[in-house]
Amino acid sequence: MKSSEVLARRLTPKLIKTKSLAVTDEEASDLSVTRLSISNSLTSVHKQCEDEDTEATNKLLDIGRVASWAVGFEKLLNDEMGLYVFTEFLKKEFSQENIQFWTECEKLKKFTDLDEVRSKANMIWSTYLHDTDDGSCRINIDSRTRQECYQSLLHKPNAHIFEKAQSQIFQLMKLDSYTRFLKSNMYKECIMSEMEGKSIPYTKPSPPPPTNNEDRSKGNDSLGKIKDEEKKDKKRSPLIPWTKGI
Template sequence: MNGFLKKSHSKDTKKTQETYETSLLGDSLETVLSKKSGREAFRDFLRSEFCEENLDFWLACKDYQTCQSQEERSQIAASIYEEFIRDGSPKQVNLDFDTRKTIGQCLEQPGPSCFTVAEKKIYLMMESCSFLRFTDTEPYKLFINSVSKQRGLKRNRMAVRMKNPVDDLRVNPLLLVSTD
């Protein structure tokens, strides 16, 4: 029984340590999307899960926000609607009826915030579903290692610089066994 406790505790401690270390690097969907290599790795992952359209939509919305003229905004809004929002569109994203309806009404005079609600919903969906699965993949781990090297951080030194919360979780498994 002691061997089981040691192995189980060791795995949990290692996973918690990895989570702590990557969180020091700014481990988030935002970090991944802010770097070209992160976007590419995440896109490949989304493609393997058949939901690449979510990232394409989110990026299209980011581009839309940079439109300067009303004419350009109208053209890009119509394009985004046809590609991602319209029922049966080639890359239709998963949005509720009310959000689709609101965007459809907005197309007559699209303002800078025409897609803001939909963009946030898709981002949250990517963050809470796809991104969590992505963090368990080898491409993600390679990305995090690359980011850590760029920032001059070394994984084995981070615990020295900051108090590691994993230290508080370490328990001697032998103390968990009753001797009564």
Template sequence: MVFCLFCRPSQVHPDPSDHPDPLILPPPSLTFETVNGWSVCLSHLIATEAGQDEFEKFLLNEHSEDNLLFWKDVQELKKGEEEKKDVMKIEEQVSIIFDDYIAQGAPKEVSIRANTVAIVKENMKIPNKEVFDLAQQEIFDLMSRDSYIRYISSPSYQKLLDSVTTTVPLLSATAATAEEQVVKCKTN
């Protein structure tokens, strides 16, 4: 579940990773609507390849990109339809993700609760595409509360928003209100 920037803390919104195959849109030429939509919630930001790229650039500057990289690698594991029948390929991917992000001393170790690590280890006894669901959700929630908020408040996001605003009026008759954006975040 995701917390949106414009939502009360008690309003929880679905994470695109909750769906079996979340749609990742190809990088469009950035528009005001797209970039402004990223400020609604983390789900909107990472639903586009361009959003993921911009967020990753920000995280690289903070030396905190590992959470997003883990989230993306788990998404890739879940996406692979052709590998559905190839158990060996899934086992290999699961092992790589575990070794890279969750194992003690992993090169890109993410910070998840000890009980989550224990659940992942138990899930790995029968490797499948859902092994990391709990850990991915925990990392998503962490990014939503922490690095996402910093990104949306950052000069780099504001500069990007300003660069796409120069061609579009700030308030247009067709622009969605913040409340409409929150509703969209709830349903996505």
């Protein structure tokens, strides 16, 4: 065999091997790109699934909103829409003063300024606990609790003076009005609307923004009412005489 042929045979495997290695590197590069593309696709799909799951969960929570009112009376009162619908129900039963009193007591608890507490407490007393023309109280609480509230107003006004009266009204509504509410056509309409994906028929309307003229008119009306109340107070004073103790 010629020396040239031997040399060719010796070099040929090395060339083939080198070529084979070059192809392997190219394939590895392509594979890396493919893996990166697949990883990005999986991440995108995973994020999309998470978004869809979150949206579905939110829809389920929203769909069960009205149904949750039947879980407990506290659940109903803690929901702004539930509180509004329940108030509308009590209006039809002519007993809305109970939920209004309870709501005003909740607002009073958030007050910290003593003057504001006194003013708010005085308003609550004169509106819901002061004697009416026939000598009765607007809300149904026992006379002892009412007297305790009065004494607290006179001597130690604070943001929690109506808690006992509020608790009595809460129990009254829970055991009486709330039970009837869950059986009412109003609640059934809300449930059906929710199941059908429709808006709740009893939704709190958004008040239109007042104009400047309306603001002036309301201010004049309020001033007139205050003057009328002052005239009535001279004959019959439902308000607590704070100034006498000063």
